[in-house]
Amino acid sequence: METSTQQARKGTNKKFLIALILLVVVGGGYIVYHQLHGSKFEETEDAQVEGNISVVIPRVSGYITEVRVKDNQLVKKGDTLVVLDDRDWKIKLEQAEAALAVAQSNLGVAESATASSQASVASAASSEKITEAQIEAAKVRVWRATQDYNRYAALVKDRSITQQQYEQALAEKETAEKQLQVLVEQARSANTQTHAVASQSNTTGKQVAVANAVIAQRVADVDAAKLNLSYTVIVAPVSGVINRVSLQPGQLVQPGQSLFNVVVDETLWVVANFKETQMTGMKLGQKVTVKVDALPGHEFEGQLTSFAPATGSRFALLPPDNASGNFVKTVQRIPVKIEFSKSDDSLLKQLRPGMNVLAEVHLN
Secondary structure, three states: OOOHHHHHHHHHHHHHHHHHHHHHHHHHHHHHHHHHHHHHEEEEEEEEEEEEEEEEOOOOOEEEEEEOOOOOOEEOOOOEEEEEOOHHHHHHHHHHHHHHHHHHHHHHHHHHHHHHHHHHHHHHHHHHHHHHHHHHHHHHHHHHHHHHHHHHHHHHHOOOOOHHHHHHHHHHHHHHHHHHHHHHHHHHHHHHHHHHHHHHHHHHHHHHHHHHHHHHHHHHHHHHHHHHHHOOEEEOOOOEEEOOOOOOOOOEEOOOOOOEEEEEEEEEEEEEEEEHHHOOOOOOOOEEEEEEOOOOOOEEEEEEEEEOOOOHHHHOOOOOOOOOOOOOOOOOEEEEEEEEOOOOOHHHHHOOOOOEEEEEEEOO
8 A cells, every 4th residue: 555655746746747738838839829929920129109309499599588388288389488588689670770771871872973973974975076066167167267378378479468368367277277276175175074974973883783782781681680589489380298398587598509399299100129130021011019008908000111221229329330349249120110000099199209119010
């Protein structure tokens, strides 16, 4: 007969055998499931919800006079967020407008000078034409006096005329020649004066062009001053939710300074970082099941829409350089973009950028 010790050992062996069989069955089943599942799915927990985040940045410097938003506030595009002290910018606008008025006055002066110069040119040209007509008349008088002189010179030799008549003809000839010479000199002077007045007219005409250019520049300065003045009211660039606001009235802000962010919750997606060894069967358009840690038990439907052009390490601040030092092979990860398929899913509104998710890609 078996002793009680032997019976206890047999009972223990049976329990151990049963536990071992169960362990083998469960382990084998898990291995088979893992193999079958791995042939149809690729999954990763290195994934997060992403969304559009717009940074609110001032375009001009100034001291804050009013902050009209608070933490986690919903805003619409164009809503006033922060108001800056605009007194300095109003003064600059007034200065620009005053400079524009001066430029417009200078244009009026230049136009008046141009009109006066053009009138002078016309007057000089008219005087030159009158002088030319007088020269032609003087030439006729010279010709006639010369003819008379020649006749009297021949007659005085025969004593057909008196010496006084001859001298009168000679004086008439010399007077006509002197008058012609004077008119020729006047014509030269008038021509020179006409050229000078025309040159001055061209100069004043250029001054008008310069005045117009200055006015255009002053108009641009006024527009820039108005634009900078409008920038003292900082508005929401997009509709969304404001994150933490740490601004206070009296604080000085500078152009390009990040004030806070506006999270646009209308469009969300998932960026999942898969190992490079998992990329073999993945293609664009494949169905993706997304499980969010914050919403256990609910599965979101998604679609694989794009692959990153490089591994995540290549976009790091200090990318690895395997050409130097000891080489240690590290499995790289490829960021993959996944877009939600059902935008009407009411639970999508509960998602926030940065939430951890489990992404499962259906390979078939």
